[in-house]
Amino acid sequence: MGAPFLEIRNCSINFGGVKALQNVDFSIEAGQAYCLMGENGSGKSTLIKIISGVYTATSGEMILDGKHYTNITPKQAIEAGVQVIYQDFSVFPNLTVAENIAISGIMSGKKKTVDRKKMREVAAEALARINVDLPLDKRVEELPVAGKQLVAIARGIAQDAKLIIMDEPTTALTHKEILALYEIIDNLKKKGIALIFVSHKLEEVMQISERIAILRNGQKVLDDSIENFDVNSVAYYMTGREVPDVPYELVEVPEGTAPILELEGLTMKDKFEDITLSLYPKEVLGITGQLGCGRTELAQALFGIGEYTGTVKLNGEVVEIKTVQDALRLKIGYVPEDRLSEGLFLTRSLSDNLAAASIDDLADGIRLDYKKVEDTGRQWVEDLKIVIGDILDPASSLSGGNQQRIVLAKWLATNPRLLILNCPTVGVDVGSKSQIHEIVKDLARKGIGVIVISDDIGEVMSLCSRVLVMKKGRIVRQTNRTEMTVSQLEDYLTKEE
Amino acid sequence: MERIKSVLFKDKHQTRLFCAFALVLILMAILVPDKFFTVRNFQSMATQFPELGFLTIAAALVLITGGIDLSVCGTAVLSGIVAARIMDSNGSSEAGLGVVVGAVAAALLVGLCCGVLNAILVARFGIAPMLATLGTYNLYVGLGIVITEGSAISKFPETFLAIGNGKVLGIPVPALLFVLAIAILGWFLSRTKLGYKLFVFGTNSTASYYSGIHNTKVLFTTYVVGGIVCSLAGLIMFSRTNSAKADFGSSYGLQALLVALLGGVGASGGSGKASGLLLSIITLQFISSGFNLLHVSSFMKDLIWGALLVLIMVLNVVDFKKLRRKTKKAAA
Numbered sequence: 001m002g003a004p005f006l007e008i009r010n011c012s013i014n015f016g017g018v019k020a021l022q023n024v025d026f027s028i029e030a031g032q033a034y035c036l037m038g039e040n041g042s043g044k045s046t047l048i049k050i051i052s053g054v055y056t057a058t059s060g061e062m063i064l065d066g067k068h069y070t071n072i073t074p075k076q077a078i079e080a081g082v083q084v085i086y087q088d089f090s091v092f093p094n095l096t097v098a099e100n101i102a103i104s105g106i107m108s109g110k111k112k113t114v115d116r117k118k119m120r121e122v123a124a125e126a127l128a129r130i131n132v133d134l135p136l137d138k139r140v141e142e143l144p145v146a147g148k149q150l151v152a153i154a155r156g157i158a159q160d161a162k163l164i165i166m167d168e169p170t171t172a173l174t175h176k177e178i179l180a181l182y183e184i185i186d187n188l189k190k191k192g193i194a195l196i197f198v199s200h201k202l203e204e205v206m207q208i209s210e211r212i213a214i215l216r217n218g219q220k221v222l223d224d225s226i227e228n229f230d231v232n233s234v235a236y237y238m239t240g241r242e243v244p245d246v247p248y249e250l251v252e253v254p255e256g257t258a259p260i261l262e263l264e265g266l267t268m269k270d271k272f273e274d275i276t277l278s279l280y281p282k283e284v285l286g287i288t289g290q291l292g293c294g295r296t297e298l299a300q301a302l303f304g305i306g307e308y309t310g311t312v313k314l315n316g317e318v319v320e321i322k323t324v325q326d327a328l329r330l331k332i333g334y335v336p337e338d339r340l341s342e343g344l345f346l347t348r349s350l351s352d353n354l355a356a357a358s359i360d361d362l363a364d365g366i367r368l369d370y371k372k373v374e375d376t377g378r379q380w381v382e383d384l385k386i387v388i389g390d391i392l393d394p395a396s397s398l399s400g401g402n403q404q405r406i407v408l409a410k411w412l413a414t415n416p417r418l419l420i421l422n423c424p425t426v427g428v429d430v431g432s433k434s435q436i437h438e439i440v441k442d443l444a445r446k447g448i449g450v451i452v453i454s455d456d457i458g459e460v461m462s463l464c465s466r467v468l469v470m471k472k473g474r475i476v477r478q479t480n481r482t483e484m485t486v487s488q489l490e491d492y493l494t495k496e497e
Numbered sequence: 498m499e500r501i502k503s504v505l506f507k508d509k510h511q512t513r514l515f516c517a518f519a520l521v522l523i524l525m526a527i528l529v530p531d532k533f534f535t536v537r538n539f540q541s542m543a544t545q546f547p548e549l550g551f552l553t554i555a556a557a558l559v560l561i562t563g564g565i566d567l568s569v570c571g572t573a574v575l576s577g578i579v580a581a582r583i584m585d586s587n588g589s590s591e592a593g594l595g596v597v598v599g600a601v602a603a604a605l606l607v608g609l610c611c612g613v614l615n616a617i618l619v620a621r622f623g624i625a626p627m628l629a630t631l632g633t634y635n636l637y638v639g640l641g642i643v644i645t646e647g648s649a650i651s652k653f654p655e656t657f658l659a660i661g662n663g664k665v666l667g668i669p670v671p672a673l674l675f676v677l678a679i680a681i682l683g684w685f686l687s688r689t690k691l692g693y694k695l696f697v698f699g700t701n702s703t704a705s706y707y708s709g710i711h712n713t714k715v716l717f718t719t720y721v722v723g724g725i726v727c728s729l730a731g732l733i734m735f736s737r738t739n740s741a742k743a744d745f746g747s748s749y750g751l752q753a754l755l756v757a758l759l760g761g762v763g764a765s766g767g768s769g770k771a772s773g774l775l776l777s778i779i780t781l782q783f784i785s786s787g788f789n790l791l792h793v794s795s796f797m798k799d800l801i802w803g804a805l806l807v808l809i810m811v812l813n814v815v816d817f818k819k820l821r822r823k824t825k826k827a828a829a
Contacts, residue, residue, distance in 0.1 A: 328709035342707045345700040347767060356697055356708035363690035370687070410708065 003066065005030045005194050006051065006082075006163055011060030013046060020046045021057070021218045028211075030162070033185065033195040035205040038215035039238050039399075039429035044198050047215070048165055051196075052084045053077035065162065078104075081162030087171060089152040093141035097134050098123035101154045126158035129191070130184050146177035153184065164188065165196045170204055171427065174290045174455075175493055182208055200429060202234055203458065216240055239431040247462045248441045250481065253280045258316055260449035261302075261418055266310035271297035272473040275310070279418075284440065284450045286464030288457065290493065294473040295453050296337060299420045303327045303334040314418065328357065330418075333411035337422040339400075343407035346396040350388055351377030353395045353406050358413040380409040384439060401432020408439060418449040425459060437463050457493070461486050469493065510761040511773055513812060517805075518780045525783065529790045536667070538786060543672035544662070544737060546782040548573075548746070550675045551730035552753035553760070553774055554682055555723035560757055561686075562719050563699045563766025564619060564626030569727050570750035571637030572611040574743055577731030578641045580604035580657075581650040581741035590652040597656045604728045611637055612724020613717070620716035634750065641743035651740040661737030671733045678726065683771035695719060700767030748799070755806045756781060781805075 004027040013021045021043045028034050038044045049055040051062070053074035062069045064080045072080075091100050099106075101123035106114055123136055132150050134143070140151055149169065156164050170178045185208050188195060199205055205212060205226075212229055214222040214237045222229075222237045259278040266275040272294035279285045289295050301308040304327040312319055314330055321327050327334070336342035345353050351370075354377040355362055362373055377391050386405045389397060395406060404424060411419055421440065425433040440463060444450045454460050460467050461481055469477040469492065477492065484492075525533040532538065552569045559566035580600035587596040611633065618629035663670040686692040698705045698715045706712050730749075735741040760777035762769035784805070785798050 324706060324709050325711055334707065336707050341701070342703050345697055345704055345767075348697065348700050352693070352697065355693070356705065356710065359690060359693060359710070363693075366689050366691065368688060368690045368693050373693075414709075 004028060004063075005065060007063040008047075008051070009061050009063070011047075011050065011057045011062070013050065013055060013058045019218050021050070021215075024060075024215070024218075024220050026213060026220070026223075028163070028194045028196065030192045030194050031189050032211065033189055033197065033209045035197050035199060035209035035212045036215070037199065037205065037212065037234065037238060039431055042215040042238070043218040044215055045167075046218075048084060048167070048196070048198065051077065051163075051165065052082055078159065081160055082165070083156030083159060083161040083163070084165045085149070085152045085156065085167065085169070087167050089148045091140050091148050091151050091155075094139060096137050096139055097143070097151055098136040100140050100151050101126050101158050104155065104159050122158055123154070126154040129157050130154060131187055132184065144177075146173050146180070149173070149181070150184070153188075161193060163194045163196070165198070167198045168200065168427070169197060170199070170201060175490060176290075178204065200427070201456075202231060206231065214238055235430045235434070238429065241431075247481070248284055248437075248444070248465060250465055251282045253283065257281065259313075260315060261451075262311075262313040262316075264311045264313075266298070266301065266308055266312065268294075268297055268301055268306055268308045270473075271306070272301075272470070275475055277468060277475065277478075279449045279451065281447045281449070282444055283465045284444045284452060284463055286460040286467040287451060287453045287470060288455065288460050288467060288489075288493070289470035291455075293470040295470050296422060298470070299334060299422050299451070299453055302418075302420060303332060328414065331414065331416045333357070333414055333416035333419045335404075335407050335411060335419070335421045335424055337426070339404055339407050343410075344395045344403060347394050349392045350381070350395055350398075350406060351391045354380050354410050354413060357410050358415075361414075376413070380413060384409050384412075385435065399429075399432070401428040401436065404428055404432070404436060405439070408436070412443075416448060418451070419443060420451045420453070422453045423455065424452065425454070425456065433459075457486050457490050461489065511770070511776070513809070514759070514761065514773060514776050514780070517809075518776055518783075521780055521783045521787065525787050525790075529787065532790045533787060538790070540664070540667070540669055542782050542786050544669040545786075546778050547671035547675035548730045548734045548737070549749055549752060549756065550774075550778045551678065551726050551733065552749055553756045553778055554678060555726040555730075556750075556753040557757040557760065557762045557769050557774055558695070558719050558723045558726075559626065559630075560754070560762045560764065561695055561699045561766060561769045562716060563702065564716075565754065566615065566630045566720070566723060567627065567750055567754075568611065568615060568630040568634035568637060569723070569730075569753050570746055571634040571641075572608055572724050572727035573731035573734060573749070574745055575611065575637040575641045575644075575731070576604040576607040576728035577735040577745075578644050578650070578741050578743060579607045580732060581653065581735055582644055584653055584657060585650050588654070590654050592654040592657075594656050597654055600657070601660075601732060604732050605725055608724040608726070608728025608731070609721055610724070611727070612721035615724065616717040616720035619720065620713045638743055638747075645741065645743050647743070649740045649742040653736065653739055658736055658739055661733050661735075671737065674729065674733070678729070679771050679775050682774070686769070686771055691715070691718060696767055752802070755802075759806055759809050 007027040009025055011021060011024045012019065024047065026047070036044050036047070046055060050057050053072045053076060056071040062072060064072065064082070067080070069076070092103070095103070098120045102119040105122055106119065120136055127134055130153060132154065134147060134150060140148060143151065153164070169181065173181065185195060197205065197209065209226055211225050212222065213220055214234070216238060257280055259280050261279040263275050263277050267273050275298060287295050287298070297306060300306055302312065302321060304321045304324040312321060319330055321330065321332070340346065345356065351374040355373045362368065362376060374391050381388055381391065384405045386402050386409070388402065395403060398406065424440070425436055428436065440450055440452065452460065452464055464481065467479050467481065467489070468475050552573060555569045556566055580603055583600040583603055584592045584596055615630055615633055618624045618633070619626050659670065661671060665673060694705070694710050694715050698710060698712055702712055734746060756777050757774060758764060761773035781802060784801065788798060788801065
């Protein structure tokens, strides 16, 4: 154990009156992996931006590789070996793998011309150092998400990174790709590179980090080695209160109960095949499977998007769902996967967002009373305990968890009998996640049919009564929560055919 | 007072626009008070701006959907020409009231059809609005040229000329029609279900689709209403000048877009107010009439309008950046 590669002493930063960080100490050694956790707005990103030179701390000092800095610039940080890999990886989709990896060297050099041969060498070497094989001449937009991430990592390596900071590195990856990433991370550690992960997912944190730090409201509330750390206390540290994670109670479906939803031989060409399932009252049905297994298409088919064959029965009655309007009329709601692009009107008021799906009920003929829209919105905010400033604030002003509850409330306002939630807690912090789970459980208890699609095996196993596993467009397994453990299900998902 | 304050200052853009409007009024009061503040001048201004005003309303509606309509002027010209042709072949200046009513109805119908065609191209075929309406603009003007055989149709009956030149209680008819249209627009945007859908669609059409809003219907209604509004502009134009020509007001189409943007309609969709449109068109009319009275060459008019529009856009963007920096910091 030598001197730390990075040390931050007594660092504070204020934005206007907001104390985004208060007296935070942090240090990391070469070859160490740190996990940085905290709810949205706890100061994680602020800390990272201070390290990478984007923000200047109001007070405190930073020692990077033995050198003292009081206000480091982004350029100095990069030269000292700090590399940040953001969630979107910041790669150039229209350039090749080699160009992307070598680009910083090309841009910062004095030469005005580009030496293609040299560029390929730099790229190949960087990839070799992380033991990855990628086609150098392929355009990055043609790579899968995991490939783009590898390109971003290799780009950091090509710039002699000594500290790599990764923001939510596994969000968009499949389980198998995550395992591959772990290996690369191990490799980096052996080469003496320090790593900081910002993450919401507990399981991965435990596997790849030596130490963990948790921030809450701009203060460091925990900094310990992983061995000394109790997983069950994470939620407490992050939120400052006990967060219940009570699995949804299993309900016996009495013999002869009519299902809310029945699918028979549902097929969509090239997307999914021969899906047969039923959903009973008071059940939460989980669907899981890797990206591209057809789960999203299945959910969308039930919401009137895409053409399917086969029968759909709602409360015993055969229905045709050809358009979203059909779904709305049949009281089927769908909380889409990407709340920012598909769920929210970011620049519009919260009340406008809440009213979007039930606008026809709120209106009086062609007239619309905005006062009523606002009052109804306030009621939903209160019912779901959504934390907002004013009902007329734009949706962009809320944190991820609260935004998600706005989308949920938008659908609850339509008084649905079937609600499909696609990855309802992606990018949502622990506290909000458990509150969203409680809302979903309550809906099921009230007799609304609930289908939850999720990657998060822990979530599926805690929230759902029954879980269906999809692979390549088919349901390959149906299990009760009691029949399988989380890790068994995970293994089953990643197993090759 | 509080209310006026909140209306004026809640919306930064509106505030700026109002300042520009006040500034122009003050300038006129200093420079040409005896000529500017006369009934005659106001009557003449009130006859001139409504035709561009109607086109502005149509352009604004489509801008709110996040699209752009370059064909407004084409629609106006074509509908006006159809009306002119009908009157011309049924007695010309001697045509009876029935013919005039029929011609006006035909013009409105043409406007509606132009809107439908635009909507089909944009909503059904998914062609980018800019390309679709650039195409239809040329199509509509081209049709107008074919119908008029390239020359002007003139000598309309008195009853038709009343639309553009008549006065009720001293107020020119076009101005009355325009104020009525702005009032309806204001009501539509802020008090109706469809107005809400229009804004929501313009903000994020994917999210509105996922919220069960019938996007195609919203687009169709917008373009069709826009087309009808354009045909009103066409009728007023040709009635006021007592002449119908296919190349009339060819710069109106782009001006209408600029006036709408100046009036606070966001180029990326989802925002806009009727009051902003009214303020912006009146301000521009004051400026151009003022320059006329000051004997500034009429060749300067376009130049000055353009400069003003560019200035306002720049102010908008500068303001925007500040805002963005602030939100970035707050989010971090």
